[in-house]
Amino acid sequence: MQVIIIIxxxxxxxxxxxxVIKKRETKRDVIIYSVFLGISFIFLLLVVLDVKIPSxxxxxxxxxxxx
Amino acid sequence: xxxxxxxxxxxxxxxxxxxxxxSILMGGDSVAGKGNWISIVLGALISIPIxxxxxxxxxxYPGKNIFEISQELFGKIIGNIITILFICYAFYLGAETTxxxxxxxxxxxxxETPQLxxxxxxxxxxxxxxxxGIKTIGKWAIITMVIGSVFILITFILGPALDKLQxxxxxxxxDALFYLKDAVYFFSFPIGEIVLFLAIADTFKKGENFYNVxxxxxxxxxxxxxxxxxxNLIVLGKEMLKFSVFPSYISLRMxxxxxxxxxxxxxxxxxxxxxxxxxxxxxLLVICKGVKHIFNINNYKILVIPLCFILLFFGCINYKNVIxxxxxxxxYPYISVWFQIVIPLLILIVSRIKKPFKKxxxx
Numbered sequence: 560m561q562v563i564i565i566i567x568x569x570x571x572x573x574x575x576x577x578x579v580i581k582k583r584e585t586k587r588d589v590i591i592y593s594v595f596l597g598i599s600f601i602f603l604l605l606v607v608l609d610v611k612i613p614s615x616x617x618x619x620x621x622x623x624x625x626x
Numbered sequence: 627x628x629x630x631x632x633x634x635x636x637x638x639x640x641x642x643x644x645x646x647x648x649s650i651l652m653g654g655d656s657v658a659g660k661g662n663w664i665s666i667v668l669g670a671l672i673s674i675p676i677x678x679x680x681x682x683x684x685x686x687y688p689g690k691n692i693f694e695i696s697q698e699l700f701g702k703i704i705g706n707i708i709t710i711l712f713i714c715y716a717f718y719l720g721a722e723t724t725x726x727x728x729x730x731x732x733x734x735x736x737x738e739t740p741q742l743x744x745x746x747x748x749x750x751x752x753x754x755x756x757x758x759g760i761k762t763i764g765k766w767a768i769i770t771m772v773i774g775s776v777f778i779l780i781t782f783i784l785g786p787a788l789d790k791l792q793x794x795x796x797x798x799x800x801d802a803l804f805y806l807k808d809a810v811y812f813f814s815f816p817i818g819e820i821v822l823f824l825a826i827a828d829t830f831k832k833g834e835n836f837y838n839v840x841x842x843x844x845x846x847x848x849x850x851x852x853x854x855x856x857x858n859l860i861v862l863g864k865e866m867l868k869f870s871v872f873p874s875y876i877s878l879r880m881x882x883x884x885x886x887x888x889x890x891x892x893x894x895x896x897x898x899x900x901x902x903x904x905x906x907x908x909x910l911l912v913i914c915k916g917v918k919h920i921f922n923i924n925n926y927k928i929l930v931i932p933l934c935f936i937l938l939f940f941g942c943i944n945y946k947n948v949i950x951x952x953x954x955x956x957x958y959p960y961i962s963v964w965f966q967i968v969i970p971l972l973i974l975i976v977s978r979i980k981k982p983f984k985k986x987x988x989x
Binding site: 561564568572576580584585588591592595596598599600602603605606607612614615616619620623624 | 718740742743746917921923924925928929931932933935936938939940942943944945946954957960961
């Protein structure tokens with residue numbers, strides 16, 4: 560169910576946000592926007608599919624404690 | 627793109643809401659127990675020279691944010707590294723804020739709803755506000771501050787039971803060094819976090835008295851936090867406070883006028899929503915401005931949706947649960963010191979050396 564919600568949400572964003580931005584902004588800005596949108600889509604899909612992703616804070620904690 | 631500005635009154639309100647942010651629910655209840663308020667006041671005193679550094683940077687470079695300033699001072703490569711570091715810091719704080727936000731909603735009213743879905747629904751407001759511009763954020767902050775203040779006033783009038791006043795006694799339980807250590811922690815969270823206002827300093831009107839802006843902003847925020855800490859301590863007592871994850875919510879649950887007016891905890895819920903949103907909005911704004919600077923984009927507002935969703939992703943994966951979040955908070959001063967003290971100090975020193983040097987070269 561969550562996967563469907565995410566896909567529908569992104570379809571909505573592409574239709575009502577990306578298309579508007581495409582008309583107003585430069586090609587370069589639209590490409591950067593699209594790349595970030597793609598990254599965020601993959602990230603959110605990973606979360607809803609319950610893929611185990613290590614927290615960056617664990618690495619940070621190890622650096623702080625010098626382990 | 628036209629430069630957007632906000633008035634000093636709006637900056638004051640945003641600073642107050644940003645500092646209270648998630649600390650209205652979770653912060654300020656540190657290990658000092660009955661002497662929490664002493665640590666807070668000491669933390670505020672420690673913060674004065676650091677805040678002066680921030681103000682001097684703003685005054686030295688009117689109409690510029692920290693990303694532009696660092697690029698001007700250190701060149702493109704080091705400037706971009708500083709920008710990326712600040713983006714990471716804002717991501718870290720943003721992830722923490724959204725996580726506390728959704729954990730609270732989940733615990734209080736929506737235990738079955740997936741965390742990400744709560745985050746997605748809540749993200750509509752920050753996205754809308756940033757798309758509308760900093761002026762809208764300023765006006766929205768003033769309106770929500772009025773509502774929030776009324777609620778704080780209601781909890782003050784209903785007040786904690788005076789017969790429990792002994793809960794704050796003895797006032798001093800530990801030695802000075804203990805309070806000093808706690809004060810350093812309190813400085814790093816939340817006072818020092820206003821370093822991120824340097825990232826939106828390009829929206830401040832030129833020629834304003836920023837000493838007054840920061841004095842009123844930080845001063846009023848400290849006042850509200852001290853009031854909240856004392857209220858929680860009086861109502862809950864030291865032992866119960868130690869085991870409470872969200873002490874403000876629990877203490878307001880216990881406040882009431884006889885059997886007539888009880889369960890005013892929804893006030894904590896609404897206030898947390900209002901102030902928490904403000905913090906999330908500013909952090910997201912900082913991220914957008916940083917990314918805009920790195921990629922040299924015309925309009926930072928277009929990036930708000932993807933960057934907000936990436937922020938939510940970190941909010942989901944950074945911590946397994948709220949206990950882990952509080953545990954990691956102990957490491958926070960080691961991270962924050964770089965952003966709150968080292969980098970701003972470095973910027974100020976280099977700018978003070980470079981400016982006379984440039985003048986001398988011209989002559």
